Amino acid sequence: METSLRRCGRSHCPPGAVPPECLLRQTRLQAVRATLLIPLVARAHGARCYPWLDCHDADAAHLLSCLQSDAETLLQDRLVVLNVLWRTHVLKAWGREFFARHPHAAGVNLGCGLSNHFQWFDNGHNRWLDADLPEVLALREQLLPVQGERRHNASIDMARDGWWDALELDRLAAGGPLWLLCEGVLMYLPPGRVRALLAEFAERAAPGSVLVLDAISHRGIGQAHMSPSVGPSGAEFRWGLQHSDELLQAHPRLRPWCAARSVAECYGVFGWAAEALSLPWSGAPLYSMHALRV
Numbered sequence: 274m275e276t277s278l279r280r281c282g283r284s285h286c287p288p289g290a291v292p293p294e295c296l297l298r299q300t301r302l303q304a305v306r307a308t309l310l311i312p313l314v315a316r317a318h319g320a321r322c323y324p325w326l327d328c329h330d331a332d333a334a335h336l337l338s339c340l341q342s343d344a345e346t347l348l349q350d351r352l353v354v355l356n357v358l359w360r361t362h363v364l365k366a367w368g369r370e371f372f373a374r375h376p377h378a379a380g381v382n383l384g385c386g387l388s389n390h391f392q393w394f395d396n397g398h399n400r401w402l403d404a405d406l407p408e409v410l411a412l413r414e415q416l417l418p419v420q421g422e423r424r425h426n427a428s429i430d431m432a433r434d435g436w437w438d439a440l441e442l443d444r445l446a447a448g449g450p451l452w453l454l455c456e457g458v459l460m461y462l463p464p465g466r467v468r469a470l471l472a473e474f475a476e477r478a479a480p481g482s483v484l485v486l487d488a489i490s491h492r493g494i495g496q497a498h499m500s501p502s503v504g505p506s507g508a509e510f511r512w513g514l515q516h517s518d519e520l521l522q523a524h525p526r527l528r529p530w531c532a533a534r535s536v537a538e539c540y541g542v543f544g545w546a547a548e549a550l551s552l553p554w555s556g557a558p559l560y561s562m563h564a565l566r567v
């Protein structure tokens with residue numbers, strides 16, 4: 274994917290900036306990194322297709338305009354747009370509930386892309402860390418520079434052990450619970466890495482910490498070419514749930530924080546019926562959200 278940033282006059286594009294620092298800096302993102310555009314487009318313009326799921330993202334449309342990316346093609350993948358808006362709706366509700374109980378806790382967005390979820394959770398006390406691969410972080414720091422002392426960006430490769438220490442999460446947590454979010458990321462990692470990530474969370478997080486994640490069914494593995502938005506990026510689905518209890522079995526400390534949700538709920542009674550009929554084949558919902566605690 275090739276995108277160009279254009280001067281917009283906001284903090285990442287100050288009026289005095291001289292090319293190539295800002296005006297026409299070329300950015301190349303490959304495969305899974307390029308998938309960050311998909312949720313960004315959904316949050317920016319998806320409400321045109323699903324107005325009842327409008328997430329009112331204050332930044333997404335502006336970021337897209339700076340990237341000068343073609344949103345219309347991605348918007349045509351209605352299933353994925355619905356998935357992203359629905360998951361945003363769910364994670365907003367879960368995050369608000371967590372920070373209402375723990376107003377001084379910190380939040381971490383693992384594989385954050387160009388999202389700005391702190392806009393929904395900032396209560397004036399809590400802190401926030403956005404983490405992604407170095408190339409994405411470089412783009413993020415131009416477009417969404419960190420403002421204020423309570424939020425930070427960090428580069429991380431979740432495919433490696435030791436991400437908890439690399440992000441200095443013990444220091445961020447200061448002995449309290451953390452709220453971690455990993456959306457639209459795990460399905461691109463090998464199954465062994467997903468299990469290792471869950472185990473690292475389970476072993477290192479303080480009691481009360483919560484990890485929110487989304488998952489596809491294992492039937493989606495290797496099927497990215499079927500998706501009009503993910504297919505062209507070159508990314509591939511590598512992990513999916515064989516059955517719904519699999520996440521809890523990754524480590525004995527893991528417990529459900531609340532009941533898992535399935536995107537079937539967006540389709541009403543037809544969605545539930547189709548899911549019930551397909552579960553013997555799919556093993557788990559085709560797309561679902563989970564909140565695990567330790």
Ligand SMILES: C[S@@+](CC[C@H](N)C(=O)[O-])C[C@H]1O[C@@H](n2cnc3c(N)ncnc32)[C@H](O)[C@@H]1O
Pocket residue numbers: 305306307308309310311312313383384385386387388404405406409429430431432433455456457458461
């Ligand atoms: C589909 S995008 C989701 C972005 C963001 N979570 C959102 O919903 O807008 C997938 C993101 O996962 C990140 N990612 C993929 N593999 C990663 C890894 N090994 N470590 C950290 N981030 C990774 C990509 O760079 C990309 O930003």
